[in-house]
Amino acid sequence: MSEPTKAAAPSGRAATKKELPEHFRGYKHVWVFVEQERGQVHTVSWELMGAGRKLADKLKVDLAAVVIGPEGEATRQAANEAFCYGADLVYVVADNLLADYRNESYTKALTDVVNTYKPEILLLGATTLGRDLAGSVATTLLTGLTADCTALDVDADGSLAATRPTFGGSLMCTIYTLNYRPQMATVRPRVMQMPERLARDPGRIVMHPLGLVEDDIVTKVLSFLPDRESAKSNLAYADVVVAGGLGLGSPENFQLVRQLASVLGAEYGCSRPLVQKGWVTSDRQIGQTGKTIRPKLYIAAGISGAIQHRVGVEGADLIVAINTDKNAPIFDFAHVGIITDAIRLLPALTEAFRARLSPHSRDRIAS
């Protein structure tokens, strides 16, 4: 990784730029992998459709969705929905062997469709499923893959410019896959804006066979334990989030964060050290290695605001930071800073909000 030098940048790229090899010239159109698990399409797929639509329009090509799943209603429904989010056509691999996500079968399905219909750009969500799949597919196709992009654009010459944060978000790098196709990228949930859903009739659907039997797939799913609805954190999509950090001092004090969140109808979260200490489960972690959040209101209690945390919360409309250390980096990017001990302030806030908010108006604050 070189230090950023503006002058060197264009020449560096020009030096690696070659004519696209003949056999890649036929690769056209933008694709989005539509991720579904147990009949549920992950929202990140529609967010990517929004981003993919813009790329396709710039390139004047089609936007296609790829839906992989079991035969039946859920997969058909996902394909139909894709048109409502801007797809011009949808590729479907429907086979009951695809009921559960397994790396082998999904890699084969996606790789086969890519090799048959040859897209120039392939986007996937950076979820556990998407990251598992993207790495395998890119290595099978021997093409470049840019993970966790925050911006996608098309250059004057039509190459995909995939921008991602590096070194914890303080430096952005734009990455090109110039000589190989497809150009692959993953994007984390909530990074791209959710496009408007337009009621549209289903268009052209292209079915592609999986071409596997169960015996071909070594890995077996013994069982699936869905998360309990109550325990499932909806952190990434919450409108109000309250989070705590090491400044809380003890695991018992984390209760104060939960209590305020409960009064506000908010989700609660934490910074990485708390997960590493085992105070809070990792699905509550906010930041670079946890969840990216974009709430309307974010209250950070006892969080110093290291870069890793900052990149996960910068999308919040209003950041309120509570910290005893007036030099804490969180005050560099919070909109409201309160220099005090969160352990004392949190209960006061909880009481104040409880007094002000009737059960009725509690819904309003979150909407």
Added chain:
Amino acid sequence: MHIVVCIKQVPDSAQIRVHPVTNTIMRQGVPTIINPYDLFALEAALELRDKFGGEVTVLTMGPPSAEDSLRKALTYGADRAVLLTDRFFAGADTLATTYALATAIRKIGETYGAPDIIFTGKQTIDGDTAQVGPGVAKRLGLLQLTYVARIGALDLVGRTIEAERRSEGGVQILRTRLPCLISMLERAHRQVERAGCRGRGHLEMRAARLADYRQAGVRAVAPRGEGGADRFRRSAAGGSADRGHFQAAAQARSRARGAGARVLTGYLREAVR
């Protein structure tokens, strides 16, 4: 049983600061650590070895200074450490990195016995892509289990392993065949550093093995001149991802500090009073 654990030496990102004026990263003097997620992988590997017997080989690719991380891994209890270092590897993207690591693992397999399991962390804290593990598995033709929270039954005779894999909406209990690659998720309590003393008694012997390895001329497992390196070079130049140019991002912080903020400030002041 032979287990290979891939680790990476990374800058301790908790200590990275951004220059207040230029808004670029200040890397001078930032200490390096073993990628924290890799420690969970190492821990899982050591647990399996302690239970079933066998050896744990730790592999890293990086500059010569990455030897520090290997030495640390040896004190934690690993049996052997391999450093893959060559200037060819500088600036390698994920595709090139997976090629180098896969080549090294093949070579380790030839020398010390084919690995039954390869462990990685779920991702690094500097690159953060989570793509190297799946890539290595694919290149070695291995099955992969990513985001594993817990290892279940391991049957060395029947050559199967069960694991709990985290998915978006729940936990998959999977069974697959050995050999395979497993990327480990973090756990609530990491023991491996605290248990570091268990390796200390054998440090000398183990450190000697590291030295042996180097004396045997395989410090770079795919050194220049070998067929592997040639192909590696092509791969690195071809997969041009990460070879693009970098641009400093002036992080615009033009957020509305409007009415909403003022109202809330007032409200909070009132609440504190």
